[in-house]
Amino acid sequence: MPRHSFVRFVIIAVVATIVAHLLDPWAWQHLRNPEVHERDWGRALRVMGFLPLWLLLAAALWLHTDNFRRAAWLAFTPALGGLIAEVIKLLVRRERPNLHDGAYVFRPFADQLLSSKAMGVPSSHALVAFAAAWLLCRYYPRASVIWVALATGCALTRVLAGAHFVSDVVVAAAVAWLLVGMVWHRTSLSADFAPTA
Numbered sequence: 001m002p003r004h005s006f007v008r009f010v011i012i013a014v015v016a017t018i019v020a021h022l023l024d025p026w027a028w029q030h031l032r033n034p035e036v037h038e039r040d041w042g043r044a045l046r047v048m049g050f051l052p053l054w055l056l057l058a059a060a061l062w063l064h065t066d067n068f069r070r071a072a073w074l075a076f077t078p079a080l081g082g083l084i085a086e087v088i089k090l091l092v093r094r095e096r097p098n099l100h101d102g103a104y105v106f107r108p109f110a111d112q113l114l115s116s117k118a119m120g121v122p123s124s125h126a127l128v129a130f131a132a133a134w135l136l137c138r139y140y141p142r143a144s145v146i147w148v149a150l151a152t153g154c155a156l157t158r159v160l161a162g163a164h165f166v167s168d169v170v171v172a173a174a175v176a177w178l179l180v181g182m183v184w185h186r187t188s189l190s191a192d193f194a195p196t197a
Contacts, residue, residue: 042160125155
């Protein structure tokens with residue numbers, strides 16, 4: 001990733017994360033809709049962060065295009081994103097907002113050291129969804145607005161459900177963007193897979 005792009009990313013990510021943290025209390029009070037996953041649109045958007053969906057779509061892409069490498073990266077990148085989310089959760093250790101009525105509570109390292117259960121930052125669903133979306137934006141840039149809208153919708157359902165703070169999903173989007181940028185520029189993807197028309 002070029003240095004100027006990385007610096008720009010860091011500035012945007014830091015500002016977005018600060019703004020998201022400032023929005024967390026307001027969003028907890030005003031954006032919750034616990035029934036979001038009982039509605040078709042809510043379930044459809046949440047599934048964007050469900051890794052098996054991307055494995056199936058990668059298989060479909062491979063069968064349709066015979067481009068195994070492109071399909072493999074569509075499977076691998078969201079999977080790596082989900083793994084990274086779990087590792088970051090174990091390091092940051094901030095618990096989900098619905099466990100503490102919207103308060104920030106950090107689990108001590110002495111308590112369930114290797115369990116990410118009930119930890120919120122970053123949102124695993126959002127990181128998987130954004131990892132797939134950012135990669136698809138590079139593969140098929142003319143449809144970027146759709147890929148980003150689906151990932152953003154997934155993130156929104158997690159906030160509406162009370163399972164995550166706004167900052168949890170913003171951090172997930174930023175980490176996913178960095179992940180895809182690193183994968184794209186450190187592999188042959190940027191040279192071998194120019195955007196298709």
